[in-house]
Amino acid sequence: MMDVVLGIDTSNYRTSLCLVNTSGQIVAEEKELLTVEAGERGLQQSTALFQHVKRLPELARRMTIKGHKVIAIAVSRTPRPAEGSYMPVFLAGQMAAELMAHFFHVPVYYTSHQEGHIAAGEYTLAQPIAVKRFLAVHLSGGTSEVLDCVKRVGGYEIECIGGTQDLHAGQLIDRIGVALGLPFPAGPYLEELAQQAEENGLVVPSSVVKYTFSFSGPEAALMRAIKQNVPSAQIARAAEKCIAATLEKTLRAATEDGYPKDILIVGGVSANAYIRERLTKRLTHRAVGARLYFADPAYAGDNAFGVARIGLLQFLSGHKGEHFC
Numbered sequence: 495m496m497d498v499v500l501g502i503d504t505s506n507y508r509t510s511l512c513l514v515n516t517s518g519q520i521v522a523e524e525k526e527l528l529t530v531e532a533g534e535r536g537l538q539q540s541t542a543l544f545q546h547v548k549r550l551p552e553l554a555r556r557m558t559i560k561g562h563k564v565i566a567i568a569v570s571r572t573p574r575p576a577e578g579s580y581m582p583v584f585l586a587g588q589m590a591a592e593l594m595a596h597f598f599h600v601p602v603y604y605t606s607h608q609e610g611h612i613a614a615g616e617y618t619l620a621q622p623i624a625v626k627r628f629l630a631v632h633l634s635g636g637t638s639e640v641l642d643c644v645k646r647v648g649g650y651e652i653e654c655i656g657g658t659q660d661l662h663a664g665q666l667i668d669r670i671g672v673a674l675g676l677p678f679p680a681g682p683y684l685e686e687l688a689q690q691a692e693e694n695g696l697v698v699p700s701s702v703v704k705y706t707f708s709f710s711g712p713e714a715a716l717m718r719a720i721k722q723n724v725p726s727a728q729i730a731r732a733a734e735k736c737i738a739a740t741l742e743k744t745l746r747a748a749t750e751d752g753y754p755k756d757i758l759i760v761g762g763v764s765a766n767a768y769i770r771e772r773l774t775k776r777l778t779h780r781a782v783g784a785r786l787y788f789a790d791p792a793y794a795g796d797n798a799f800g801v802a803r804i805g806l807l808q809f810l811s812g813h814k815g816e817h818f819c
Contacts, residue, residue: 496521498562499809500594501802502550502569504587505607506542506636507679507762509549510798511557513564514806518617521562524553525797530678535668536635539582546586564598566815567591568805570607573636575652579606592818601815603805607796608632609649612641614800615760615789623787628754631741634761634795635664635679640705640744642753648808655753656705656744663737663763666709670716670733674726684730685766691731696724698732700740704747712736737763738772745777749784758787765794 498521501512510525528545530537537545569591572579584607595602612630616622630641630652639657643650661669664681671680676687698715701708712733719729741759749755757777763769770788777784793799808815 495563496561497565498559499566499568499802499806500564501610501798501800501805502567502587502591503607503610503796503798503801504546504550504570504583505796506537506539506581506583508796509546509553510796511550511553512798512802513557513559513562514799514802516806516810518803518806520799522557523797523799524556526553527679532677533672535672535678542583543586546583550586550590564594564600566600566603566805566809567595567598568603568605568801568808570610570801571604572606574608575606575649592816595816596818601809601817603648603808603813603815605649605801605804608637608641608652609804610798610800611760611789611796612643612650612758612800613803614793614797615758615764615787617800617803618790618793619787623756623758625754625756628756628758629745629748631745631757631759631764632761633663633737633741633759633763635662635668637761638662638664638707638709640748643758647811648804648813655748657707659706659708661709661713663709664761666713666737667733667763669713670720670729673717673720674729679762681762681766684733685768687727688730688734688768690727691725692728695728696732698736700736700743702740702743702747705744707740707744709736709740731768734766734768735772738769738776741769741773742776745773745784746782749782755782755784756787757784758789760789760794762795764789765791
C-alpha cells in the first residue's frame, strides 16, 4: 500500500486533482478546463463554482486509489496568501477536501492558489531553486504580480513588490485572441498564430513605471490594429512582444534595486515559448546576470500538483493540519 497526498485546486479556469507519493512524485492526476461559450472572455464566479461542483466527482472517478492510502489532503482555499484574499470558486475544493478528510480520518492542509503555482514551478525544475529567497513572477488570466519570495516549510513568505495596475497578462492575450476569433482561453492558439508572423512587424509600446505596469494601453493599440486589418499573426506576435518587453523592464529595475537575481516565472502565460526565449536572451547575459527558471509548460497553468507538494511538505514536517473527524 503506497501512502499518497491528495491535492485539490478549483480555480477560475480549471478543476484539478493530483496524488503524489511521499517522494513527491505524481501517482495520478486529472485536470480539466472549465467550459466557456464561444466568443466569451471568461466566467462569472457563480458559473465557475457550479462547474467545479459538477467536475470534481467526475475527475475523481477517473483516478484510481487502488493500492494507495491517502494520508493527507491539501487544498487551495484562497487566491493569494494575504488577508482578505477570497474568491468563491475555491469553496468547491475546500468543501470536497473537508468532506474527504472527515471520512478518511486524515488532516487537511490549506494553502493558496498562488503558492501552488510557485511550488509547481519549483518542483518541476530539474533541481529546486538552491537559494532560500528569490523573485517569482505570477502571470495568468487572473494575476500579474512580481513577488519577493522566501521559502518556509510547506509554503512561502510572499511580498508583492509590483505588478499590473489594470489588465493581467493573460487577460490581454485572451481579449486579443477572442477578438481575432480564437477560442478561450486563447494562449496556445495565439502562440501558434504568432509563429506565422514576419520579423520586424507591428510593435506595441510597453508601459512600465518601476515595478508597476499597465496593459490597457497595449490592449487599445492592438484592438485598433484589428480594426485596421493588420494581419492577425502580426497582432498576435505584437501582444507576446509587449508582454516580454514589459517583464524585461520590470525585472531589470527590480534586480538593479537589489532584489534577487534568481527569478521563477509561473502561471499560464509563462508557458509561451517566445516570451521565455526573449526573457532568457535579454536578462541572463552578463550585463544583467539574472538566473531564470520557468515552470514546466505542462504545469505552468492551473494545476493541483503544487498544492499536493505543499501538503506533502507540511505533512512530512509534522504539521498537524486541520482535522474534521
